[in-house]
Amino acid sequence: MKLIDVFNNIATSGKDLVKTDTGLSDYLIRYVLLNAIIFFGTLILIAFSVAHIVTGIYYEAVITLIMVVVALVTFIMARTSLPQAVPASILMVFFGLLCVLLIRNGEAYGANFIFIYLYPPVALMLLGMKRGVILSLALILIVGFEVLVPGMSLWHYPLDVSSRILSGYCLVLFVVLVVEKTRKTKDRMIEQQNRMLVELKEAAESANRAKGNFLASMSHEIRTPMNAIAGMSELLLRGELCPEEHSYAQDIKQAAANLLAIINDLLDFSKIEAGRLEIIPTRYLLSSLVNDTISIIRTRIMEKPIRFFTNIDPHLPNDLAGDEIRLRQIFLNLLGNSVKYTEKGFISVTITEEGPRKGNTALLKIAIADSGRGIKPEDKEKLFGEFIQVDVKKNKGIEGTGLGLAITKKLCIAMGGSITVESEYGKGSVFTALIPQKINKDVHFAEVPCPQEKKVLVYERRMVYGKSVCWSLANLGVSCSLVTDAAACAQALKQEDWYYVFSGYGLYEKLKTALDAAGKKPPLALMVEWGTEALIPDVRFVSLPAQSLSISDVLNGSCEHKNYMHTRGFTGTRFIAPRARVLVVDDIATNLKVAEGLLSPYKAKVDTCLTGSEAIERIKRTQYDLVFMDHMMPDMDGVETTAEIRALDEERLRQLPIIALTANAVSGMKEMFLQQGFSDFLAKPIDVSRLDEIMGKWLPREKREKNETPSGAGGKTSEASFTIPGVDTAQGVSLTGGTLSGYKQVLSLFVKDSRERLGFLQKPPSREGLQLFTTQVHALKSAAASLGAAEISAQAAALEAAGKAGDIPFIGEKLPGFAKNLTELLEKIISTLPAGGENPSQKEDAESSAVLSERAVLLLRELKDALEAEKTENINRLLEELERMELAPTAQEFLEKISNEILVTEFSRAREIVEELLAAGGA
Numbered sequence: 001m002k003l004i005d006v007f008n009n010i011a012t013s014g015k016d017l018v019k020t021d022t023g024l025s026d027y028l029i030r031y032v033l034l035n036a037i038i039f040f041g042t043l044i045l046i047a048f049s050v051a052h053i054v055t056g057i058y059y060e061a062v063i064t065l066i067m068v069v070v071a072l073v074t075f076i077m078a079r080t081s082l083p084q085a086v087p088a089s090i091l092m093v094f095f096g097l098l099c100v101l102l103i104r105n106g107e108a109y110g111a112n113f114i115f116i117y118l119y120p121p122v123a124l125m126l127l128g129m130k131r132g133v134i135l136s137l138a139l140i141l142i143v144g145f146e147v148l149v150p151g152m153s154l155w156h157y158p159l160d161v162s163s164r165i166l167s168g169y170c171l172v173l174f175v176v177l178v179v180e181k182t183r184k185t186k187d188r189m190i191e192q193q194n195r196m197l198v199e200l201k202e203a204a205e206s207a208n209r210a211k212g213n214f215l216a217s218m219s220h221e222i223r224t225p226m227n228a229i230a231g232m233s234e235l236l237l238r239g240e241l242c243p244e245e246h247s248y249a250q251d252i253k254q255a256a257a258n259l260l261a262i263i264n265d266l267l268d269f270s271k272i273e274a275g276r277l278e279i280i281p282t283r284y285l286l287s288s289l290v291n292d293t294i295s296i297i298r299t300r301i302m303e304k305p306i307r308f309f310t311n312i313d314p315h316l317p318n319d320l321a322g323d324e325i326r327l328r329q330i331f332l333n334l335l336g337n338s339v340k341y342t343e344k345g346f347i348s349v350t351i352t353e354e355g356p357r358k359g360n361t362a363l364l365k366i367a368i369a370d371s372g373r374g375i376k377p378e379d380k381e382k383l384f385g386e387f388i389q390v391d392v393k394k395n396k397g398i399e400g401t402g403l404g405l406a407i408t409k410k411l412c413i414a415m416g417g418s419i420t421v422e423s424e425y426g427k428g429s430v431f432t433a434l435i436p437q438k439i440n441k442d443v444h445f446a447e448v449p450c451p452q453e454k455k456v457l458v459y460e461r462r463m464v465y466g467k468s469v470c471w472s473l474a475n476l477g478v479s480c481s482l483v484t485d486a487a488a489c490a491q492a493l494k495q496e497d498w499y500y501v502f503s504g505y506g507l508y509e510k511l512k513t514a515l516d517a518a519g520k521k522p523p524l525a526l527m528v529e530w531g532t533e534a535l536i537p538d539v540r541f542v543s544l545p546a547q548s549l550s551i552s553d554v555l556n557g558s559c560e561h562k563n564y565m566h567t568r569g570f571t572g573t574r575f576i577a578p579r580a581r582v583l584v585v586d587d588i589a590t591n592l593k594v595a596e597g598l599l600s601p602y603k604a605k606v607d608t609c610l611t612g613s614e615a616i617e618r619i620k621r622t623q624y625d626l627v628f629m630d631h632m633m634p635d636m637d638g639v640e641t642t643a644e645i646r647a648l649d650e651e652r653l654r655q656l657p658i659i660a661l662t663a664n665a666v667s668g669m670k671e672m673f674l675q676q677g678f679s680d681f682l683a684k685p686i687d688v689s690r691l692d693e694i695m696g697k698w699l700p701r702e703k704r705e706k707n708e709t710p711s712g713a714g715g716k717t718s719e720a721s722f723t724i725p726g727v728d729t730a731q732g733v734s735l736t737g738g739t740l741s742g743y744k745q746v747l748s749l750f751v752k753d754s755r756e757r758l759g760f761l762q763k764p765p766s767r768e769g770l771q772l773f774t775t776q777v778h779a780l781k782s783a784a785a786s787l788g789a790a791e792i793s794a795q796a797a798a799l800e801a802a803g804k805a806g807d808i809p810f811i812g813e814k815l816p817g818f819a820k821n822l823t824e825l826l827e828k829i830i831s832t833l834p835a836g837g838e839n840p841s842q843k844e845d846a847e848s849s850a851v852l853s854e855r856a857v858l859l860l861r862e863l864k865d866a867l868e869a870e871k872t873e874n875i876n877r878l879l880e881e882l883e884r885m886e887l888a889p890t891a892q893e894f895l896e897k898i899s900n901e902i903l904v905t906e907f908s909r910a911r912e913i914v915e916e917l918l919a920a921g922g923a
Contacts, residue, residue: 038078038091042071063101070094088126095119096139103146103165106155116143116165120173124180132180136173140166229256254292279414283440284324286316287549290351293331294545301339304805305798307346309468312445314476314548316353317362319441326411327435331366333408334431338370344807345371345428346464349545360439363417369430375423383421384409408433446552451477454499454555457522458482459489459511462504465527465544469502472548478555486510493518500525500555502546506794508536509726525554529797536731575696580604580703581622585615585641586630586661588779589749589900594786595628595661597742598686601707602695605883608899612641619645622880624656626698628682631662631673632778638662639676646677657698661686686786724832726825732788747829749900750783754826761819764812765803773811774803780822792818792825856885860914863898867911875902891917 045064052061074087099116119139124132146153147162157165233253241249290312301308331349338347347370354365375383384405412419416436423429448454456473458480460466466482473480481496483489486507493501493514503511505528515521525540542550582604584595592608599606607622609615613636619627629638636644642658660673660681670681682694696704722729722740724747733743757776765773781796795818802810859882866874879902882895894917901910 038071038075042068045071060101060105063098067094067098085127085131089131092119092123092127092135095122096135096142099139100142100146103143104153104155106153106157117168117172120169121176124176129177129180129184133173133177140169140173143169251295255296279323279326281321281438282324283319283321286318286320286351287445289324289328289331290349290547291549293328293335294349294547296332297335297339298545301347304339304342305344305802305807305810306339306342307462307464308545309346309348309464310545310547311348311350311352311468311471312547312549313352314444314446314472314552316351316364316445317439317441318443318445319439320362321438321440322435323415326415327437330408330411330433330435333405334366334368334433337405337431338368338372338429342370342372342428343805344802344810347371348464348468354434357439361436362439364433364435364437366433366435367430368432369428371428374425374427374429375421376425380421380423384419446476446548448476448478448552448555452479454478455496456480456555457489457492457496457498457501459501459503459507460484460527461507465504465546469527469546469551472546472551476548476552476555486514490514490517493520493522498522502527502542502551502554504794505529505541506791508539508790509728510791512728513725529794536728575704576601576603576707577625577695577699577703577705578603578605580625580699582606582626582628583615583618583622583624584608584628585610585612585633585638586628587611587633587775588630588783589753591630591661591779591783591786593742593746593749593900594783595686597746598691600742604699607880607883612636612638612644615641616644616648619653619656620648623652625700625703626695627656627658628661629658629678631660632775634772634775638678639673642677659694659698722832725828726789726791727828728788728790730788732786744833747787747833750787751826751829751833753783754780754822758819758823761815761822764808764815767806767808770803770806770808774800777803777818784825789825792822795821853885856882856887856891857918859885860918864911864914864918867902867907867914870907875907890920894920 045068049061049064049068052058052064070091074091077087077090078084096119099119102116120132120136123135126132127135144166147157147165150156229252233249233256236245236249236252290310294310298308335347335349347368350365350367350369352365352367354363357363409419412433412435417434419431419433421429421431456478458466458469458473460469460482461484463484466484470480470482481492483492489511490513492498494517497520499522501511501515501522502525505526508526511524523540524538525542526536527542527544527546529544540554542554580602582599584592584599584606586592586595586608587610589610592610596606596608604625607618607624609618612633615627615629618624629642631638633641638660642660645653645656645658657679658677660678662673662681662683673681679698680694682690722744729743732746733740757780760773760776777796777799781793781800784790784793784796795814799811799814799818802808802814859878863875863878863882866878879899883899887895894913898910898913898917901907901913
């Protein structure tokens with residue numbers, strides 16, 4: 001072994017002292033080649049020297065001996081710390097001189113001839129490409145002069161010999177260049193591949209370590225709070241709750257359980273990769289799984305202008321046995337994928353049973369279709385890969401890990417099923433999963449007793465919803481007819497007696513007119529977008545998507561609290577608070593009037609303002625007990641206003657109850673508001689029972705007094721004779737305080753506000769103006785709903801959703817019709833109201849005498865001067881002082897009008913009303 005090491009050391013000039021995994025590199029090979037050439041060349045040169053001495057050719061003997069000396073010197077130099085290029089260059093220079101001398105002496109024949117041809121490969125291998133080519137070209141130039149120019153050598157070379165020497169040399173040089181270039185390229189590619197492999201290996205190891213660390217840390221961090229949420233909701237369910245609170249707590253528990261299950265699946269992804277995925281069959285109800293899944297996903301869908309509908313075969317077995325958690329995850333992954341890649345159009349869920357049953361096993365066919373971006377044909381193969389996101393350039397703004405579909409496919413396979421996809425790029429996709437499930441008990445998903453005796457009319461302009469409801473009814477065995485316009489609806493109502501009528505919520509007024517004309521009153525079920533508050537007595541409400549189970553519940557007379565909203569029978573307040581002071585902030589004067597009307601039974605002092613900045617100034621000056629703050633306002637919204645109030649350096653303002661008012665009553669909004677500094681949350685249109693709950697919870701106990709007035713005392717002003725085409729005036733009166741006079745005032749303010757906002761509705765907004773446009777239609781949505789104008793409210797809601805999604809083409813398509821319908825509504829309201837928007841009783845009161853105190857007269861005169869000078873600070877101060885005074889009812893009404901005009905900065909009109917009040921009061 002030592003002898004081998006000695007030879008290895010000699011061959012490599014002592015450079016191979018450390019063994020490497022990659023073997024000998026180029027510099028070691030060159031050292032070995034250099035030493036080999038020196039060793040064998042020296043032997044040959046010594047042999048030549050001896051031969052020349054024997055033959056008496058001493059000149060060449062001296063030359064060869066000199067080369068021997070050069071070889072020995074370069075061998076010694078290679079053993080030092082000098083770079084390999086130094087001894088190699090010396091050796092090749094003298095080697096070239098030897099070739100030149102051989103040609104000059106005419107000895108370029110036989111072995112000498114071959115010796116010359118060795119120069120190019122040796123030069124390139126020892127010196128590298130650049131130096132080797134330079135020396136090789138220099139040698140061929142010198143040799144060319146020697147063999148072609150007479151007198152340059154001691155021997156005359158015939159032309160054929162000369163050409164053979166030169167062409168052979170050039171050919172050898174060319175071949176060596178090609179071989180060396182190829183070798184270099186190959187070595188470079190191998191080196192790059194090795195470097196990439198090393199980097200990929202390090203990246204994979206790093207990713208594995210990161211994933212392991214993440215799973216280890218996040219498993220506890222996520223599961224602990226989720227378990228706490230589930231546990232606390234369970235404790236709530238064990239306590240004494242009203243039915244509505246029990247439903248909320250049950251939803252929290254179910255949502256927490258669903259989320260925890262999904263998190264567990266993601267945390268266990270390593271098990272899926274390792275093939276250790278466990279499928280745990282349990283008994284479950286398909287209806288429960290479907291409802292939970294839809295509840296989770298539709299909060300995301302409602303942010304976009306998307307029609308979401310379901311077609312669920314009612315004959316499906318409902319009582320199943322399988323891995324419910326895995327099946328729910330498949331649902332959510334596929335639906336979530338559709339939501340991400342669909343900006344507008346539709347998303348549908350179709351669940352049927354595939355093929356004949358095999359024993360007690362049903363093969364569920366779950367098809368999720370959408371009108372989204374679709375998939376390119378070349379991307380379909382890699383669609384179910386891990387960490388894959390296809391069409392990255394187009395989808396670069398969409399978040400995601402690329403794991404969803406990979407997990408879904410593995411789950412389907414693990415459950416004995418499969419998944420396929422059909423897609424047309426730019427038009428949408430259909431994902432179809434086939435999942436076998438055991439039938440625990442053959443009970444249908446939904447059914448209607450004696451369906452042949454029930455005939456249903458469906459009135460819906462949105463064809464996807466209408467066809468979906470008819471599909472469900474047909475599968476339930478119920479005869480149905482679909483109409484899409486008011487004339488066809490009226491005709492159908494006259495011709496047939498219907499067991500039930502299903503209609504879109506926005507079509508209620510037209511349907512009501514058709515029913516009145518037909519003289520028939522079949523039961524009604526209105527289909528509302530999820531999250532929409534609706535309140536119409538004796539009308540059932542079905543949250544979209546309307547599926548076979550909710551439809552059968554309506555036809556069977558059962559009620560599910562999550563899907564139907566109804567009158568709670570609230571008729572009065574539990575207490576009054578005359579010493580309390582409340583501020584209502586909203587950028588819509590109509591909404592302010594509605595809030596005032598709803599708060600009037602509490603007899604609290606109610607102030608109103610239209611902007612966040614004005615609210616901050618009022619709160620600084622006045623000690624309020626409660627603040628109602630609108631969420632969406634231009635310039636400074638409710639969140640920003642609340643943040644500034646909380647940041648003020650006063651302890652009372654940090655503790656001041658601020659209630660968020662919003663029409664976006666979706667899941668999670670309350671939590672968001674609480675995080676932003678609000679104390680609670682109240683949805684618009686305002687539910688009087690929920691308002692009473694808020695007042696009881698947040699008004700100071702010491703300012704509450706028992707309400708001695710019996711519930712409903714005084715009755716409600718008859719509104720039977722007051723109608724507006726397209727408006728449910730009964731609902732409007734109910735939602736604006738319960739009095740017809742108050743409702744008419746709200747109508748007047750709505751006309752004024754809407755006229756001002758019509759300027760924003762003449763053309764689609766630009767990208768920069770999209771947020772302002774969304775705020776405007778949001779305000780009109782809630783204000784119209786408070787009036788009972790359901791169709792206008794629904795159209796505004798669709799435009800608001802499009803504004804949030806940035807869907808300007810949709811806005812451009814729907815905006816002209818909305819503006820036209822709103823203008824027509826305003827004209828109907830104006831034609832219905834008396835001139836000036838006042839009702840006769842108000843005119844009579846205005847004409848009657850009003851007793852004003854001297855102090856009130858003095859303040860009113862000061863207010864008139866302040867209005868004329870438009871001094872805002874004096875106006876606000878004087879108005880507040882007048883509002884605190886005890887005035888006669890007629891004077892209070894005048895003062896209310898003055899306040900409304902001041903709020904919309906109509907100072908000249910406010911001054912005129914002040915003059916009327918002074919004249920009526922005898923001043």
